[in-house]
Amino acid sequence: MKALVYHGPGKKSWDTVPDPVIQQPTDAIVAIDTATICGTDLHILKGDVPETKPGTILGHEAVGTVVEVGSAVTTVKKGDHVLLSCISSCGRCSYCKQGRYGACTGGGGWIFGHTINGTQADYVRVPFADTSVYKIPAGLTDEQVLFLSDILPTSFEVGVMNGKVSPGDTTPAAIRSRRSWP
Numbered sequence: 455m456k457a458l459v460y461h462g463p464g465k466k467s468w469d470t471v472p473d474p475v476i477q478q479p480t481d482a483i484v485a486i487d488t489a490t491i492c493g494t495d496l497h498i499l500k501g502d503v504p505e506t507k508p509g510t511i512l513g514h515e516a517v518g519t520v521v522e523v524g525s526a527v528t529t530v531k532k533g534d535h536v537l538l539s540c541i542s543s544c545g546r547c548s549y550c551k552q553g554r555y556g557a558c559t560g561g562g563g564w565i566f567g568h569t570i571n572g573t574q575a576d577y578v579r580v581p582f583a584d585t586s587v588y589k590i591p592a593g594l595t596d597e598q599v600l601f602l603s604d605i606l607p608t609s610f611e612v613g614v615m616n617g618k619v620s621p622g623d624t625t626p627a628a629i630r631s632r633r634s635w636p
């Protein structure tokens with residue numbers, strides 16, 4: 455398949471690489487239909503994110519179509535049109551149980567295009583598919599849902615949850631009642 459591969463600070467190329475394969479029974483393989491370039495990708499390319507190793511496929515936001523699922527996956531199937539979250543959730547650790555998926559200690563969190571291969575490619579391996587992939591309702595275009603991939607989980611977890619914003623709050627009230635910033 456073709457993929458955008460990071461080769462160290464300032465270096466990237468559109469390479470031919472092996473297709474991803476199922477590694478865990480909880481994985482899915484998704485064909486990428488639409489993806490973004492995020493500001494975070496530009497930080498990686500500048501060398502600001504040292505944990506992203508040369509050889510990693512970039513990208514963490516995408517809409518795609520499921521082409522294969524592992525034996526333990528039950529919520530999506532081949533042919534489903536899905537949104538990939540930039541944040542993967544193991545679904546089992548204490549943070550995931552509180553909805554704080556970005557802090558997942560079970561192997562999730564921000565991993566796509568960071569510590570595992572990402573979404574700027576023909577295909578991506580998606581860990582924890584049951585708890586990290588969202589089926590898209592019929593009738594919506596890729597562009598209508600694509601930005602829910604990162605902007606929604608990031609603003610919800612970093613802004614709303616950390617800011618302790620509750621239903622019915624106005625923003626100034628929420629800011630006054632906050633206990634700490636992240």
Ligand SMILES: [Zn+2]
Binds near residue numbers: 492494515540
């Ligand atoms: Zn992003």
Ligand SMILES: [Zn+2]
Binds near residue numbers: 545549550559562
């Ligand atoms: Zn977790």
